[in-house]
Amino acid sequence: MTKKVTKAVIAAAGFGTRFLPQTKAMPKEMLPIIDKPVIQYVVEDLVEAGIKDIIIVTGYSKRSIEDHFDTPNEDLLNNLKAGGKAKLHYIHEMKEIANLANFAYVRQKGPYGTGTPIANAAHLIGDEPFIYTFADDLIVSKPNPFKQIIDLYYKYDAVILPCISISEAKDYDRYGVIAGNEVQRGLIRINQIIEKPGKENAPSNLASVVGYLFTPNVFNYIDKAINNIPENHEFYATDYILEPMIRDGLSVYGYEIQNSQRYDTGNVVDYLKTVFDFALDREDIGDELRDYFKRKLII
Numbered sequence: 001m002t003k004k005v006t007k008a009v010i011a012a013a014g015f016g017t018r019f020l021p022q023t024k025a026m027p028k029e030m031l032p033i034i035d036k037p038v039i040q041y042v043v044e045d046l047v048e049a050g051i052k053d054i055i056i057v058t059g060y061s062k063r064s065i066e067d068h069f070d071t072p073n074e075d076l077l078n079n080l081k082a083g084g085k086a087k088l089h090y091i092h093e094m095k096e097i098a099n100l101a102n103f104a105y106v107r108q109k110g111p112y113g114t115g116t117p118i119a120n121a122a123h124l125i126g127d128e129p130f131i132y133t134f135a136d137d138l139i140v141s142k143p144n145p146f147k148q149i150i151d152l153y154y155k156y157d158a159v160i161l162p163c164i165s166i167s168e169a170k171d172y173d174r175y176g177v178i179a180g181n182e183v184q185r186g187l188i189r190i191n192q193i194i195e196k197p198g199k200e201n202a203p204s205n206l207a208s209v210v211g212y213l214f215t216p217n218v219f220n221y222i223d224k225a226i227n228n229i230p231e232n233h234e235f236y237a238t239d240y241i242l243e244p245m246i247r248d249g250l251s252v253y254g255y256e257i258q259n260s261q262r263y264d265t266g267n268v269v270d271y272l273k274t275v276f277d278f279a280l281d282r283e284d285i286g287d288e289l290r291d292y293f294k295r296k297l298i299i
Helices: 038-048 063-068 074-082 085-098 116-125 145-156 169-173 218-226 237-247 268-280 286-297
Strands: 007-012 053-058 102-107 130-134 137-141 159-165 176-184 187-195 206-208 211-214 252-256 260-264
Touching (some): 038 137, 038 145, 176 252, 206 252, 218 237, 237 252, 268 286
8 A cells, every 4th residue: 555645855954155145144945035934835835735744954054944943932922922913923823833744853964965865864754755855946836746746656656756847958957857758648757867968968858856756765775875975976866866766667757747837046046036926926015016126127
């Protein structure tokens, strides 16, 4: 019987150097999209998709992530209470954040690369399928991307990679690009995945983004990889986990997320675009901002 997907790992150990000096003391995952940090949007999508336990793999200067998903301290609560009825709703909202899921935190140890956070969280996952995702990568869709790939997992009992269609040359130098045989609309059984191939060498226009839904047998490949990674070599999930799985004939699927808009908040321009779009969609501030931008853009 296919096990339910109730656990997720979020990689959140990066330094966010593109946002220095802001990220010298504040994690890039805590950069605000209006009034919520980026990582909270990821967590909310995971919870909406049925995830109960979230393991956040962190690093240096990431304590504020733990504080954010903790219960509000007494000083904050007293301040909000003193603000009267106008601020009471914040108390409920702050407590809701702490109760979104069961949170666990692990400090990242090991070689640089996307495979290391999975290895660090292995002891908390056990023999279960899980979502592995990143704290600065968002796809807005209905249903949300995690719900879409979890539904497919229940049908195929296999590794599922959320994907998007790409067309710009720069994107072929940023993502892993997949190829294979279509088994249903938008779903590809992968026989090839090339990391950052460039447009001329890309096997398709489907790029793997946001993360992965892994089956428990991923840990067999992690154990093998850790013992075979050359010193000072990067431990990437594509090279050391997915490609060996595909070579061994295991089912690995890529799914083009439906009805979606992807946002990469890991660089300054795309982060600002994200804030811009999310703000315009807000009922309380969207119209006022739209008028402001129209005035500013008149030449």
